[in-house]
Amino acid sequence: MKKKINQYLIGVSAFAIALTLIFTTCIFWRVELEQGMESLRETTRLLASLEGAGQPESLAAYVEAWEERGEGLRVTLIAQDGNVLYDSEADAAGMDNHADRPEVEEAIRSGTGEGMRYSSTIGASTIYCAMRMDSGSVLRTSMTTDGVLHAFLQLIPLAIVMIAVLVALASVLSMVLTRRFIAPIREMALDPLRKETPETYRELKPLMEMISSQQKEVLAAAGMRQEFTANVSHELKTPLTAISGYAELIETGIAPEKDVMRFAQEIHQNADRLLKLINDIIRLSELDMGAAEQDREERVDLHAIAKGCVESLQVNARNYDVTISENGECAQLTAYRQQMEELVYNLCDNAIRYNVKGGSVSVSVEPIHQGEAACVCLTVRDTGIGIPNEHLGRIFERFYRVDKSRSKQTGGTGLGLAIVKHIVAQAGGTIRIRSTVGKGTTITVLLPEERGSRLENGNGA
Numbered sequence: 001m002k003k004k005i006n007q008y009l010i011g012v013s014a015f016a017i018a019l020t021l022i023f024t025t026c027i028f029w030r031v032e033l034e035q036g037m038e039s040l041r042e043t044t045r046l047l048a049s050l051e052g053a054g055q056p057e058s059l060a061a062y063v064e065a066w067e068e069r070g071e072g073l074r075v076t077l078i079a080q081d082g083n084v085l086y087d088s089e090a091d092a093a094g095m096d097n098h099a100d101r102p103e104v105e106e107a108i109r110s111g112t113g114e115g116m117r118y119s120s121t122i123g124a125s126t127i128y129c130a131m132r133m134d135s136g137s138v139l140r141t142s143m144t145t146d147g148v149l150h151a152f153l154q155l156i157p158l159a160i161v162m163i164a165v166l167v168a169l170a171s172v173l174s175m176v177l178t179r180r181f182i183a184p185i186r187e188m189a190l191d192p193l194r195k196e197t198p199e200t201y202r203e204l205k206p207l208m209e210m211i212s213s214q215q216k217e218v219l220a221a222a223g224m225r226q227e228f229t230a231n232v233s234h235e236l237k238t239p240l241t242a243i244s245g246y247a248e249l250i251e252t253g254i255a256p257e258k259d260v261m262r263f264a265q266e267i268h269q270n271a272d273r274l275l276k277l278i279n280d281i282i283r284l285s286e287l288d289m290g291a292a293e294q295d296r297e298e299r300v301d302l303h304a305i306a307k308g309c310v311e312s313l314q315v316n317a318r319n320y321d322v323t324i325s326e327n328g329e330c331a332q333l334t335a336y337r338q339q340m341e342e343l344v345y346n347l348c349d350n351a352i353r354y355n356v357k358g359g360s361v362s363v364s365v366e367p368i369h370q371g372e373a374a375c376v377c378l379t380v381r382d383t384g385i386g387i388p389n390e391h392l393g394r395i396f397e398r399f400y401r402v403d404k405s406r407s408k409q410t411g412g413t414g415l416g417l418a419i420v421k422h423i424v425a426q427a428g429g430t431i432r433i434r435s436t437v438g439k440g441t442t443i444t445v446l447l448p449e450e451r452g453s454r455l456e457n458g459n460g461a
């Protein structure tokens, strides 16, 4: 980057210097020409006003005597027919007819004439000023423009020095600029967890904020993954230890004959728990990756799904001495069937498992309107143990349980509500949860009828 900035600075400066030089020279050139012409005009007027200026001999005498005329001033006297009568720099006799010279022509015609061109007599670019005198002959003064070119050439060493200084300045400046430019980015890279993005240029701010928030997201995700892995290992370890222990007791023959059956049962139960846990973990990671579901999204009737789910949970509910019922009406939406089944199942299963003897669970599904959006509303209400307020915000976290032993006893994995949250979020819906300890819990899920629309977020999800 430093090299690039350096190149840019040098390029821009060189361009600026070149442009300035060209402009200055042009202006200089014009001013010099104008001044030269002005002095020629005055000189011509002065010479023409002198007595006998129309005579070659007296003109020659004036020019010779005029010491101040300086180098480069040439005086020519041309007869009306163009014949050169006198020239201060060349032999008049050897010069060709000058009637066709533009300034002479003009002077003969209008009294005065001026011009600039290459002089074949002098062999240089020359400016001329001619004046017709009373006698009819033309007095012409001229001088070369070499002086101007000379002045320009004099500027070249100065330009070289300027360019050298600019190159040095550009490298220092590019180094400073690069350092300044990079500093906030480097600062951020060294400490991605800092709360505020470092002071930076206004143009860089959105980019820096984006990088910073992405960095934080990546770190948070890495942290969550690490925590999840630790939790998973811990969750797997308990049933595996139990299985290994019971199996060893049976294998070594330490277990009394009458307990073998019970130990085998324990092994079976723990293996089931492991399976359930692994299934839930796989399911969550599938949802995390947004893995393509086996079936495509389709029009499903959530009411019919809830009905089927309640039906299949009747036996389970009876085991807990809980009644489960369902009501509502046909409520269609576009969704993944399997996800909708999981959603209803997980909520109903919790409502049964965290219920009290003789309690009840009621499930209702109905199509409603949330503002402009057509939605499907699923409500699972139980008369169970309830959830204390301070836990409400966390029960959707992976492996978060209010009562760990009850969860494990009833075959919970601590992942059911995390899966629910995922499914609802992916469907663009919201979850609301209300709970009173000792009275029961009501969970309401709103899902948009059409995929693609997203509802305002409620609490919980």
Ligand code: ADP
Pocket: 350, 351, 354, 382, 384, 385, 386, 387, 395, 396, 400, 401, 402, 403, 407, 408, 411, 412, 413, 414, 415, 416, 417, 418, 441
């Ligand atoms: P689990 O497999 O432990 O049931 P979930 O993710 O389904 O895990 O639920 C997380 C925790 O939220 C549960 O352990 C339980 O403490 C609490 N919970 C969930 N649903 C209910 C409910 N209907 N009534 C009371 N507590 C509940």
